[in-house]
Amino acid sequence: MxxxxxxxxxxxxxxxxxxxxxxxxxxxxxxxxxxxxxxxxxxxxxxxxxxxxxxxxxxxxxxxxxxxxxxxxxxxxxxxxxxxxxxxxxxxxxxxxxxxxxxxxxxxxxxxxxxxxxxxxxxxxxxxxxxxxxxxxxxxxxxxxxxxxxxxxxxxxxxxxxxxxxxxLEDDLRVVAAEVPAFKHTEQAHEEAEASHMFEARLAHIHQQISDMREALRTADFDAAFELAEEDSLSLAATTMTGPAAWVYWQPETLEVFERVRELRNEEGVPVYFSTDTGASVYVNTTAEHVDRVEEAISELVPTRVWEVGGPAQVLPESEALF
Known part of the structure; x- marks a missing residue:
């Protein structure tokens, strides 16, 4: 067993x-x-x-x-x-x-x-x-x-x-993970979500976000999918910041990454978008063709690593057991 x-x-x-x-x-x-x-x-x-x-x-x-x-x-x-x-x-x-x-x-x-x-x-x-x-x-x-x-x-x-x-999009997505080591409190933020005056506004539009994201993924529209992810990150932050504890997860380095992403997109035409969960670190989403340029730019600001799309959880052979 x-x-x-x-x-x-x-x-x-x-x-x-x-x-x-x-x-x-x-x-x-x-x-x-x-x-x-x-x-x-x-x-x-x-x-x-x-x-x-x-x-x-x-x-x-x-x-x-x-x-x-x-x-x-x-x-x-x-x-x-x-x-x-x-x-x-x-x-x-x-x-x-x-x-x-x-x-x-x-x-x-x-x-x-x-x-x-x-x-x-x-x-x-x-x-x-x-x-x-x-x-x-x-x-x-x-x-x-x-x-x-x-x-x-x-x-x-x-x-x-x-x-x-x-x-x-599974094959083409690359994620430059921008590390900003600041401790977070996700569970507490979930517990007080309803107390934010922004929560009802988030619920009002989230169903359309889900529908639009599914369509972007179905048609493999990279820009549509990750523009939505960027927008949703800002919506989530607005909700957490306006709760009773006024959680502000982002650090100065977080905002620097946001700005660099926008520079790459607006000035160089690179397909790249930022995304955050409840934390200061940033997912920088781009394509296989542009990942080297994006990592070069983001690594000037913070430590980075490059990720691809991972599959489902799986059982491993006994030889990989931890004990």
């Missing part, structure tokens, strides 16, 4: 914000994202009758507090579905910077869900496993199905699950 899995983090394109149910993590509205590779989280999970307590380790550190509660919400759901009561040994590691706006919770909970389901002997499809991962992080549902994925809202697991969107 042991398995190892990996998943790639996601970049939110039309991002969800706020949850109608904080325990089951049903978001208020649909969301669309793209997974970024080769960045990945890897998790090994083993259910063991000899253990007297759950042992949870992430990046070498024991998981405590709210982090432990979130992981156990996924573990307990798998135990319930599988009809087992064994304790679990759980270890996870990331190979990219975490908690700075690059979606580490998405890949972490996606890898956890797939490893746990496999270790428990559950035979589930990726959309079905996305409902397991969602209990840890709604964005993790989309990391399970991978590539370009759409998480539909709902109030049950039949409706609120992720599905992959097929698009020819």
């Amino acid at each position: 042991k398995a190892t899995a990996k998943a790639h983090p996601i970049q939110g394109l039309v991002k969800y914000h706020g949850m109608r149910d904080s325990e089951l993590r049903y978001p208020y509205h649909d969301s669309i994202s793209v997974s970024t590779a080769p960045a990945r989280s890897k998790t090994t999970a083993a259910f063991d009758s000899a253990l007297d307590d759950d042992r949870l380790v992430i990046d070498g550190d024991e998981v405590t507090g709210r982090g432990r509660e979130r992981v156990l919400s996924v573990v307990d759901h798998v135990r319930e579905r599988a009809g087992i009561d064994h304790r679990v040994r759980f270890e996870s590691e990331n190979d990219f910077p975490t908690n700075i706006g690059f979606g580490s919770s998405s890949s972490g909970f996606a890898a956890a869900a797939v490893a746990l389901c496999e270790a428990a002997g559950l035979d589930l499809s990726h959309p079905e496993m996305s409902t397991v991962a969602r209990r840890g992080s709604a964005s993790a549902a989309r990391a399970v199905t991978g590539a370009f994925s759409h998480l539909e809202t709902g109030v049950n697991d039949e409706d609120c699950r992720s599905h992959r969107i097929e698009t020819d």
Whole structure:
């Protein structure tokens, strides 16, 4: 009863914000994202009758507090579905910077869900496993199905699950990840989303954003898709900044990257757009043809790495287990 899995983090394109149910993590509205590779989280999970307590380790550190509660919400759901009561040994590691706006919770909970389901002997499809991962992080549902994925809202697991969107943009997209290491508080921002006077305005237009993004992906219209992602990043920031805690995630380096992206687009005609989730780091989206020029320009400002589109979460061979 042991398995190892990996998943790639996601970049939110039309991002969800706020949850109608904080325990089951049903978001208020649909969301669309793209997974970024080769960045990945890897998790090994083993259910063991000899253990007297759950042992949870992430990046070498024991998981405590709210982090432990979130992981156990996924573990307990798998135990319930599988009809087992064994304790679990759980270890996870990331190979990219975490908690700075690059979606580490998405890949972490996606890898956890797939490893746990496999270790428990559950035979589930990726959309079905996305409902397991969602209990840890709604964005993790989309990391399970991978590539370009759409998480539909709902109030049950039949409706609120992720599905992959097929698009020819998978081969051409390149993401220059611009690292701005500033700690973020995503969960708290979701909790207070409704209190922002901008929240109702966001809900009013988000359905059209989803429809327009799906059409841009269907027709492989790069500029339309990533102009929408850029616009949605600004909308999300407006909502978080006008909540009770007045979260301002962006740093001076974030704004410098925005300005450089606009210079490349407006002065050099490069197809390039910025996008942020709840964090200071920036996804700089461009095409394979222009990625070298874009990375050269952005790396003058902050550390960078280049990512491509990643596939769904997957089970790994036993030789890659973490223990």
